[in-house]
Amino acid sequence: MINYEIFGDAILAELKKVGIAKDKVILYHEKAQQIQDEVYCYACAIHLFNFYVGCERIFKLVAREIDRYIPTGEDSHKQIIEQMNRPNKYRPALISEEVKSLLDDYRKFRHLFINIYAFELDEKKLQILINNLPKTHEYLSFQVYKFYDFLVELANASE
Structure with missing residues (x-):
């Protein structure tokens, strides 16, 4: 039997770390603009990667503890987002269609980040992700807290 309080607290703790990653992206992006040093751009990329990985950790907690199924295989990262967007007999959808779409861009970045050299990153695409980050985090947070309320119930x- 799941202890919903402890489980909910674990989700919120992970969400807090996702927020820290978001804050670090913004901090290093500001420094990159002021100093024009590519090291700060790389730091942004690392924390964008961490932002998405943290989101996936939340999703995997829900998938493991409630759905009892974590996708595996080549497209497991895409599947976990889709799984969290769909309600099932155990829970409501964790994320909306809009958040799913926003997070899919970060998922694609995650894949790119682990498969290329940092100096090959497209700065324009990186800028779009950075610009969308506060909104993405805000929408995600709202929906995770709504899910937390479901767990409290x-x-x-x-x-």
Whole structure:
């Protein structure tokens, strides 16, 4: 049996780390613009990668503990986003279609980031991700907190 309180707290702890990654992207992006040093651009890329990986950690927690299924295989990263966008008999959808679409861009970046050299990153595409990051984080956070409320309801119902 799931302890919904502890599970919900684990999700919120991971969301906090996602927020730290977002803040670091913004910080290093500002420094990159001021100093014109590519090292800060690379730092932005690393933390954009961390932002997405943290989102996936939240999704995998839900997939493991509630859905009892974590996608595997070549397109598992895409599947986990789609899984979190669909309600099932155990839970409502965790993310909306809009958040799914926004996160898919970060998923694509994650794949690119681990498969190319940092100096090969497209700065224009990186800029788009950075510009969308505050909105993406805000929408994601709202939906994760809404899901947390669902978990609290489950915890109260099981008492």
